[in-house]
Amino acid sequence: MSRYRSVGLAAVSLLVVVLAGVPGCHGGEVAGGASSAVSPSAIAPHAASFQGGRDGADTNDVTALGVATCAGALLGDLNGDGSPGVGDAIAILRIVVGLSPANPLADCDATGATTVSDAIIVLRCVVGLELWPVRELFGPRIVAVVVPEEPVRGVFDITVQALAQDANVTMVRIDCTFNGTTQSIDGGEGTVGFDTGSLAGGTIQQFTVVAVDSYGLTATQTYDITVAGIPPTVSITAPADGANVEGAFDVNVIGRAQEPGATLAKIDVTFGGHTQMIDGAGTADLVGTVQFDSLVDLAAIAAVGPAVVNGQYYVTAVATDSLGTTGQAQIIVTVNNYLLHPENVTALAGQSVRVPILLTDTTNVTGFSMTIVWDASCLTGVSVELGSAVPPGALLLRTWYPGALTVAVAGTTLFSPWDEEILALTFTAGTTTGDTAIWIDPAGSTPLAFADRDFEPIWPLPALAPGTVTIQ
Ligand SMILES: [Ca+2]
Ligand SMILES: [Ca+2]
Numbered sequence: 001m002s003r004y005r006s007v008g009l010a011a012v013s014l015l016v017v018v019l020a021g022v023p024g025c026h027g028g029e030v031a032g033g034a035s036s037a038v039s040p041s042a043i044a045p046h047a048a049s050f051q052g053g054r055d056g057a058d059t060n061d062v063t064a065l066g067v068a069t070c071a072g073a074l075l076g077d078l079n080g081d082g083s084p085g086v087g088d089a090i091a092i093l094r095i096v097v098g099l100s101p102a103n104p105l106a107d108c109d110a111t112g113a114t115t116v117s118d119a120i121i122v123l124r125c126v127v128g129l130e131l132w133p134v135r136e137l138f139g140p141r142i143v144a145v146v147v148p149e150e151p152v153r154g155v156f157d158i159t160v161q162a163l164a165q166d167a168n169v170t171m172v173r174i175d176c177t178f179n180g181t182t183q184s185i186d187g188g189e190g191t192v193g194f195d196t197g198s199l200a201g202g203t204i205q206q207f208t209v210v211a212v213d214s215y216g217l218t219a220t221q222t223y224d225i226t227v228a229g230i231p232p233t234v235s236i237t238a239p240a241d242g243a244n245v246e247g248a249f250d251v252n253v254i255g256r257a258q259e260p261g262a263t264l265a266k267i268d269v270t271f272g273g274h275t276q277m278i279d280g281a282g283t284a285d286l287v288g289t290v291q292f293d294s295l296v297d298l299a300a301i302a303a304v305g306p307a308v309v310n311g312q313y314y315v316t317a318v319a320t321d322s323l324g325t326t327g328q329a330q331i332i333v334t335v336n337n338y339l340l341h342p343e344n345v346t347a348l349a350g351q352s353v354r355v356p357i358l359l360t361d362t363t364n365v366t367g368f369s370m371t372i373v374w375d376a377s378c379l380t381g382v383s384v385e386l387g388s389a390v391p392p393g394a395l396l397l398r399t400w401y402p403g404a405l406t407v408a409v410a411g412t413t414l415f416s417p418w419d420e421e422i423l424a425l426t427f428t429a430g431t432t433t434g435d436t437a438i439w440i441d442p443a444g445s446t447p448l449a450f451a452d453r454d455f456e457p458i459w460p461l462p463a464l465a466p467g468t469v470t471i472q
Contacts (some may be wrong), residue, residue, distance in 0.1 A: 073137040073217055076108045076122040084125035084132050092119040104215040108134045110168050138165040139217030140188075142174075145209055151228035153196055153323050161189040162211035162219065175210040178225070201229020201259065201325040229325030230258040234267060234317050241331040246338070247463070248293040255319035255327070257284040262321040270316045271333075286319070294335045295463045310335050310360055336360070338460070340448070342372070342438040342467025347429035349471050353379075355438060357423040359450075359462060362389050362415040367451045368422065369408035371444025376403035378436035379427035379469060387421030399445070406446035412453045429471045439466040 076084060078091035094100040095114045106114040108121040124130040146159040158178075164171050171188030179199060183192040188211070199205060207223045234255035239245055251271065257264045264286040267278045271292045278288030292315075316330045339360045347353030357372065359365070382405060384398055394411040407423065415422065425438075442448040442464060450458040 073105060073139065073215065074133040075105055075135045075137060076118070076125065077133070078103060078105055084122050086123070086126065089119040089122045089126070092122060104169075105137070110135075112168070135167075137169075137215055137217060139215070140171060140211040140213040140219045141165050142209055142211050142219050142221050145221060145223065147207065147223055147225060151226040153201070153228035153325075155193055155195050157191050157193050158207065159189075159191045160185060160209050160211075162209075163188060164213040166213070166215065166217075170214045172212045172214050175208075175212070177208045177210075179205055196227050199227045201227055201231055201323070203227050228259065229262075229321070229323045231325050231327040232257045232259075232262075232264055232319040232321045234319035234327050234329045236269075236315060236317050236329050236331050239315075239331070239333055243331075243333055244336040245294055245333045246336055247295055248291055249333075250289050250291050251315055251317075252287075252289045253278065253317045253319075253329070254287045255285070255317070257319075257321040258327075259321060259323055259325060262323050262325075265320045265322050268318045268320070270314075270318075272313055280322075295337055295339075295465070310337060310339060338462040339465055340370075340440055340462040341465035342425075342440075344468045344470070346470045346472060347427075349429055349431045349433055351429055353427050353429050353469060355425045355427065355467060355469060356387060356421045357425070357440075358387075358420040359389070359422050360420055361462070362420065362422065363417050364452045364458060365415045365422075365450050366412055366453045367394070367408070367410040367455070368449060369446045370406070370448045371441040371446045372405045372407065372425065372438065373441050373444070374403055374427075374438045374469075375436050378430045378432060378471065379438075380430065381428040383426045385424050385426070387419070387423045389416040389419035389422050391415065404441075404444065406444065408446060410451075410455075414453060427469070429469065433471045435468050435470050437466045437468055440464045 073080075074082065076088055076092070078088045079085065091100065091103075092106045092108075092114060093116070095102055095106050096116060096119070102114060106118055108118040111117075121130060121134060125132040125134065140162050142160070142162045144159070144161040148156050148158075158176060160174050160176060162171055162174055172186075174185040174188065174190065176183050176185065176192045176194075178194040179197065181194065183194070185192060194207075196205075204224045204226050207225045209221045209223075211219045232255055234253060236251060236253050238252040239249060251269050253267050253269055255264050255267050263280060263282055263284055265280045267286055267288060268275050269278070269290045272294070274292060276290040276292070278286060278290065280286050312332050312334050314330055315333055316328065319327045337360065339358075341358055343356045343358055345353055345355055359368075382400060384396065384405065384407060386392075386394060386396060386409065390409060391411065391413040394409045394413070397406075397408045399406045405425070409422075440448060442461070448461055448464075450461065452458055
């Protein structure tokens, strides 16, 4: 019996072993003495993972334009150990009989099909009748990647070309990944478009090309792509950070586009939930002023801060250049209006609720008069007490109507300069839940007035703001 025939018989016997699924007989001596202990069950996962690119072993990361090839793969070496073995032959035979999925590495004789002949070739290599390797596979080669030379912004194209390097192998696809998105090119050449989207200008993002051939071998290249758009600068030149503001106040801003060739499109300035826009003039620089009123739209101011009118708030300026890149500046201002207002409070339905009336600056104040108004269907049974800012013994006068109270305090002792509470009303909250307003009527039956110790009127009068009782 020739050695060729004995190897053939060994292959046939291996086929029987595989078909029978007999454990413990997967390796063993083959003519020539070579042995392998690889089991069929250990081969299949590897064959499957190989389709994904040899577990990344062929990845070649480069950051400059060039050529990257996969690490060599060997025809017939299905278990990837670099050597011919009985395990490789068994793996091929499992493909022949349909127990394992097809694997292009099994086609040792390049017939385009996996047959017993392919297993025999591996076994001949095992016993030294043929030279190993049968053939080395080089995998695909990325030959050209055309990326934008300049930093990119918005939609941009990248053209890629890859070649299969091995005989009887074709390019299957090229996977291109940028910013978490992968697009595939069928075959070995094509162009894909990506979008920088919301990526920050001036940052460097990776672009990865993975070429896949019909053997499942891959080649990988990675490039650095700079996102265009150096953010514009912007600053708030007035008011100063931390400044007090009262009533209407101006905000001055200045911005400049930094990206070469870009102009400044606009500056959005925001305070108290309101945004005002300064349009660009088609130039890189933009200077402008917007005005806000810290009194007019109190609801909007309260919406961005605690439920008090005076307090600290952000002023934000966002500059947007002609490429859509933004830069931002922010300061904090303290709204410090001379203000008379009921405090915002929360009440339980049917329960009593105390509502302080606050004056934000009690300097030189010794007396006042005012009319306080509310919805009598929501709040009933009002009682009045002097606030903690008012000295004991001050005279309290009051007249009560459903939904209105006139009250006056006259005295010669100065109010506490560090306390804002000048009066407090206690109501019984109704059973209807929701918000109900309390406000000061400056021209009511007892007009709003403040006086000093000489009974001289204090002027100007404070601004007025409503308070809210939230019934729960
Ligand atoms: Ca092997
Ligand atoms: Ca074949």
